[in-house]
Amino acid sequence: xxxxxxxxxxxxxxxxxxxxxxxxxxxxxxxxxxxxxxxxxxxxxxxxxxxxxxxxxxxxxxxxxxxxxxxxxxxxxxxxxxxxxxxxxxxxxxxxxxxxxxxxxxxxxxxxxxxxxxxxxxxxxxxxxxxxxxxxxxxxxxxxxxxxxxxxxxxxxxxxxxxxxxxxxxxxxxxxxxxxxxxxxxxxxxxxxxxxxxxxxxxxxxxxxxxxxxxxxxxxxxxxxx
Amino acid sequence: xxxxxxxxxxxxxxxxxxxxxxxxxxxxxxxxxxxxxxxxxxxxxxxxxxxxxxxxxxxxxxxxxxxxxxxxxxxxxxxxxxx
Numbered sequence: 001x002x003x004x005x006x007x008x009x010x011x012x013x014x015x016x017x018x019x020x021x022x023x024x025x026x027x028x029x030x031x032x033x034x035x036x037x038x039x040x041x042x043x044x045x046x047x048x049x050x051x052x053x054x055x056x057x058x059x060x061x062x063x064x065x066x067x068x069x070x071x072x073x074x075x076x077x078x079x080x081x082x083x084x085x086x087x088x089x090x091x092x093x094x095x096x097x098x099x100x101x102x103x104x105x106x107x108x109x110x111x112x113x114x115x116x117x118x119x120x121x122x123x124x125x126x127x128x129x130x131x132x133x134x135x136x137x138x139x140x141x142x143x144x145x146x147x148x149x150x151x152x153x154x155x156x157x158x159x160x161x162x163x164x165x166x167x168x169x170x171x172x173x174x175x176x177x178x179x180x181x182x183x184x185x186x187x188x189x190x191x192x193x194x195x196x197x198x199x200x201x202x203x204x205x206x207x208x209x210x211x212x213x214x215x216x217x218x219x220x221x222x223x224x225x226x
Numbered sequence: 227x228x229x230x231x232x233x234x235x236x237x238x239x240x241x242x243x244x245x246x247x248x249x250x251x252x253x254x255x256x257x258x259x260x261x262x263x264x265x266x267x268x269x270x271x272x273x274x275x276x277x278x279x280x281x282x283x284x285x286x287x288x289x290x291x292x293x294x295x296x297x298x299x300x301x302x303x304x305x306x307x308x309x
Contacts, residue, residue, distance in 0.1 A: 058293070058294070059296060062293065062296065094298070095296065100298075101298060102296055102298040102299045104237075104241070104242075104299055105244050105245065106244070107242065107244055108244065109244045109245065109248055147242075147244075149241060149242075149298075149299055150298070151298075174242070174244075
């Protein structure tokens with residue numbers, strides 16, 4: 001049976017249907033989860049999709065962290081469940097301290113909406129297990145606050161523990177160490193600014209996101225079988 | 227007692243501030259000379275009911291640290307007055 005990929009919908013989220021469709025193209029079954037719910041409806045993986053959760057008021061992700069469902073997401077992550085935050089979802093994961101660092105305004109204050117060339121830096125995560133280090137992927141970015149920032153100590157730990165999963169080939173937003181995506185220590189929680197769901201069909205100009213989503217669906221299958 | 231709190235949030239020193247830098251770059255064109263180290267930030271105000279100033283300060287500080295500022299990149303400064 002196809003694993004169930006839960007896709008969280010906050011007020012202001014706008015990429016949930018794209019993620020459901022792409023997750024299904026990658027072999028999963030998409031299940032929308034409202035942010036006010038307190039349970040995850042036996043899903044095998046959770047995606048926090050892009051958009052503007054709670055209007056991005058205060059800071060992107062700052063209020064979403066307090067949505068009721070986040071407690072369940074936290075427990076799911078703690079138990080080893082695969083959790084991926086895309087774009088605004090990445091911002092939510094850092095605000096919720098499920099991932100270190102913060103996403104601040106892009107260098108040069110530009111809203112960026114363009115294909116980004118990415119290089120796989122680590123395969124030790126639920127999102128990149130199906131790739132090889134050095135693989136190049138072209139996946140769109142679409143953000144104003146995607147400039148990954150952290151202190152030196154955190155950066156050294158991310159590097160030493162092989163937790164930087166994706167880097168930009170040409171760092172469009174000024175991120176520290178050209179970071180496009182990171183994982184937690186166990187590799188089951190991943191955040192990235194690029195949108196793999198927007199690169200999930202030749203019709204969209206790139207299918208490079210599918211390898212990432214297939215990795216996630218694979219991790220979800222393993223979780224379902226466990 | 228009721229207190230008025232004003233919380234100022236700014237990026238920590240050393241964290242790049244593209245907004246402040248952009249404002250600073252615009253200054254010469256406007257004829258402002260000798261202005262430097264512009265940092266952008268935001269300010270919040272709210273009122274707190276508490277038995278005394280210490281308790282109000284504790285509540286306002288916690289609110290600032292847990293919600294108004296992201297301690298990873300920002301710092302906050304609190305001003306409190308009885309009203």
